[in-house]
Amino acid sequence: MHVLALLDGTLADPTVPLLRVDDLGVMRGDGIFETILVVDGKPRELGPHLDRLARSAAMMDLPAPDRAAWERACQVVLDNWTGRPEHVLKLVMTRGVEGTGTPTEFALGMEIAPAVLRQRAEGIAAVTLERGFGPDVAERAPWLLLGAKSLSYAVNMAAVREAARRGADDVVFLASDGTVLEGPTSTVVAVHEGVLRTPPSTLGILPGTTQHALFRAAERTGRNVKVEPLTVPDLHAADGVFLCSSVRTVTRVHTLDGTRLTDSSDLHREMVELYQSEYQR
Numbered sequence: 001m002h003v004l005a006l007l008d009g010t011l012a013d014p015t016v017p018l019l020r021v022d023d024l025g026v027m028r029g030d031g032i033f034e035t036i037l038v039v040d041g042k043p044r045e046l047g048p049h050l051d052r053l054a055r056s057a058a059m060m061d062l063p064a065p066d067r068a069a070w071e072r073a074c075q076v077v078l079d080n081w082t083g084r085p086e087h088v089l090k091l092v093m094t095r096g097v098e099g100t101g102t103p104t105e106f107a108l109g110m111e112i113a114p115a116v117l118r119q120r121a122e123g124i125a126a127v128t129l130e131r132g133f134g135p136d137v138a139e140r141a142p143w144l145l146l147g148a149k150s151l152s153y154a155v156n157m158a159a160v161r162e163a164a165r166r167g168a169d170d171v172v173f174l175a176s177d178g179t180v181l182e183g184p185t186s187t188v189v190a191v192h193e194g195v196l197r198t199p200p201s202t203l204g205i206l207p208g209t210t211q212h213a214l215f216r217a218a219e220r221t222g223r224n225v226k227v228e229p230l231t232v233p234d235l236h237a238a239d240g241v242f243l244c245s246s247v248r249t250v251t252r253v254h255t256l257d258g259t260r261l262t263d264s265s266d267l268h269r270e271m272v273e274l275y276q277s278e279y280q281r
């Protein structure tokens with residue numbers, strides 16, 4: 001099931017074409033997006049997602065998103081959703097048709113893919129793959145758009161297919177010096193002796209709203225958190241490695257590059273409870 005809302009606050013038929021074939025979102029993947037989890041009609045981290053949409057737009061010289069219009073479009077989707085209580089809310093903004101200067105924008109309610117629910121419950125095997133950049137390139141070469149949530153995710157999806165060829169479910173990207181970066185659609189969190197650690201976004205990775213919510217909860221409950229570079233040996237030595245993203249929430253990595261990691265089932269349960277506690281207050 002899909003519910004589609006436009007930025008003027010109207011509903012549109014999701015089965016009817018909306019984009020022109022020469023929309024730059026289609027022609028060049030030139031645009032940005034956000035994926036938000038909705039539970040019982042409440043979007044999680046909507047503010048941070050809209051902040052990040054604005055940040056991505058600025059990084060790509062797109063017009064600043066009209067926040068009030070996005071909030072209204074999101075509400076229209078939520079008000080008209082009749083599917084499962086837990087679902088996806090996707091925001092898309094493209095550069096529109098060349099020369100018009102008018103972005104194409106919509107909010108789309110969708111069901112969660114069954115594979116995502118399975119991975120949440122069962123955990124995943126991941127492989128490390130190099131991204132080909134040094135850890136300091138983001139600042140030197142902003143045109144690479146590292147850390148922007150752009151629509152150009154073909155490379156990220158190709159990495160996931162490579163993982164499947166290697167018998168795994170997902171990927172941990174590494175910088176050219178071996179520094180741990182992020183997953184193609186997730187933030188890496190490793191737990192060592194009760195301390196939650198994640199790589200800094202200065203490495204050219206997307207600041208994750210789920211990781212941020214998890215760390216907020218951890219700090220609130222007196223745990224230590226560290227934002228600092230991680231290496232692959234750090235992941236192998238961890239009590240638990242998790243890939244965090246809005247819809248998958250906190251997913252346990254049970255196997256890395258074919259090696260079984262420390263059994264983190266109990267720690268995973270604890271991390272999920274911690275993350276959920278942010279929304280039960």
Ligand SMILES: Cc1ncc(COP(=O)(O)O)c(C=O)c1O
Nearest residue numbers: 185186187206208209210245246
């Ligand atoms: C590259 C990348 N890193 C991290 C994340 C996790 O971000 P969030 O927790 O805000 O969904 C995503 C989300 O899709 C992503 O695409």
